[in-house]
Amino acid sequence: MRALPYLLVLAAALVLPYVSNDYWTLIASRAAIYWVLVSGLNLVVGFAGQLAIGWVALLTLGAYTTSVLVAGTVTPVVPPYLALVAAGCVGAVFGVVIGLPALRLRTFYFAMTTLGFATIVTQVALAWQSVTGGGIGVSGPVLPAPFQTGRGFYWFCLGLAALCTWMTANVAHSRFGRGLVALRDAEVAAEACGIAKGRLLVTIFLFSGALAAIAGGLFATLQSYITPDAFTFDLSVLFFIAILIGGRGSILGPLLATILLTALPEFASPLVAWSTFLYAALLLVIVLAVPGGIAALLDRNSRRPLRRDRTIALRPDLLPGLLDRTARGGTLALRAVVLAFGGVRAIDRLDLTLDAGLVHGLIGPNGSGKTTTLNVICGFYAPQSGGVSLDGAPLAGGARARAACGIARTFQTPRLIGAASVLDNVMIGGTIAGTASFVESLLHLPRHRRDEAMLRDAALCALRCVGLETLAAVRADRLQHSELRFLEIARALLLRPRFLLLDEPAAGLSAEEIRRLGALVTGIARCGTGVLLVEHHASLIFDVCDRVSVLNLGRELAAGTPAEIRAHQEVVSAYLGA
Ligand code: ADP
Ligand code: MG
Secondary structure, eight states, rough: OOTTHHHHHHHHHHHHHHHHOOOHHHHHHHHHHHHHHHHHHHEEEEETTTOOOOTHHHHHHHHHHHHHHHHHHSSSSSHHHHHHHHHHHHHHHHHHHGGGGTOOOOHHHHHHHHHHHHHHHHHHHOOOOOHOOOEEEEEOOOOTTSSSSSHHHHHHHHHHHOOOHHHHHHHHTTTHHHHHHHHHHOOHHHHHHHOOOOHHHHHHHHHHHHHHHHHHHHHHHHEEOOOOSSSHHHHHHHHHHHHHHTTTTTTHHHHHHHHHHHHHHHHGGGGGGHHHHHHHHHHHHHHHHHHHHHHHOOGGGGGGGOOOOOOOOGGGHHHHHHHGGGOOOOEEEEEEEEEEEETTTEEEEEEEEEEEOOOEEEEOOOTTSHHHHHHHHSSSSSOEEEEETTTEOOSSSOOOHHTTTEEEEESSSOOTTTHHHHHHHHHTTGGGGGOHHHHHHHHTTTHHHHHHHHHHHHHHHHHTTTTTTGGSBBBBGGOOOOHHHHHHHHHHHHHHSSSEEESTTTOOOHHHHHHHHHHHHHHHHTTTEEEEEEOOOHHHHHHHEEEEEEEEEEEEEEEEEEEHHHHHHIIIIIIIIO
């Protein structure tokens, strides 16, 4: 069903040469070549949210690499297919080179570095006359039979474009694609789920760079002669805009937009000089009228109204099926932890011990350091002195390492991916449980399929536990606040945590929902997971906690059983009030 629109596009592409002329076949070849580049760039821009606007640099690199190798002016003559592969390798390397700044720079700064790179590549192509022919240029390669004719070349490009569509769709529906979207929309939550930002982005830049350079080789073949001014900034803008018009996080949308943008100037041939203007106008219209792009227009599912009178029917009895592997005891301990922001000591020599299978309440006034304590345990902050240990062994590393140790968390304000489905949001929590490599996912190999089935089953089970399974296919940004809280817990459960840290999970919930939350928390602890519950609702704390610590100004004011805390003079007067 999901493949139907793609098959329709493919069918149209297959009949095109028979119902039109050579000229349109040539335009269609160009669209296919552009799509080979855009499909890869889509993962960078649309999925990972990196503003790589100078991606034409890789098209240029690929075009020159292929042409120069095939011409044999510098090296021995290389066969065209081999030259394309070589271009792909060069593109992969430079894709990473262009992409690396993304690990440090954000948005505009990264966009500018990609632009700078595009300028450098063009200038080098102009200046390095002995290899590139400078302003005079070089002739492009010619593919051997049967692909040497216009129509034959079209079949070649179409085949490659179809392959790219399939591969990028595989990535999109894998833990890698979901991880990219998570990094784009909820980076902190992605790290807490154990997603390795650096490695994932480098992989994507590598893949996307390779595709762009291969597209460059085909582009040179199509043009049959290339000079540096064939690679204009307009072209780079076209690639970028195709993704924005198509819709972020979609594959079909950018595919249709690429076809549209390639064909548009042909229909408006008197307006060719205006093509940049047309793109800009089209972009403005789309961004203002349909921010989600073509993909949002095509997505009927997200417009279907949801039931208004939804209640969350929790099933804590299903938890053992999800968490069974976590029943293994252990303790998580903070010893004399100090963390200061400037002059403020957010945590001041704090000791805290969490035991597997118990619910530990952490209460205290606003600003007393509760969230900061969670951030220290999760590895977002490194304490200035003291340390965190798991089963007696000190915990090192950042958030990702802590997730790998089985420490999961939720956030004071839910951090979810609004544009992804509820099911995908939960599956993101299980990212590190996957075993398939990127290439296995790219090619839809058995290990990838096993991963997907396993993650999907676990996610559905987690959704059933928190009573949201009927909403699995719905976009997360359509949920109510209380549902988002439970959704975040489901995501955390997918890590099969040994320790689960909940930051004010009852905030914004109704009394009835708080009662259900209490049952869920108790159920989770009974499966052997240690729970740290940061809360303001005294009733919830005293109902479900086995132990309670009270913080004030980053220090422990009191600790003990709920009964002891309730009777503690200082706590009652300072915090619990009347
Ligand atoms: P709580 O969660 O108990 O309400 P927090 O742990 O969020 O409190 O904050 C404890 C103290 O640390 C507050 O005084 C807060 O202003 C300060 N703080 C927390 N995070 C930061 C930060 N990233 N930079 C500077 N100060 C911070
Ligand atoms: Mg807080």
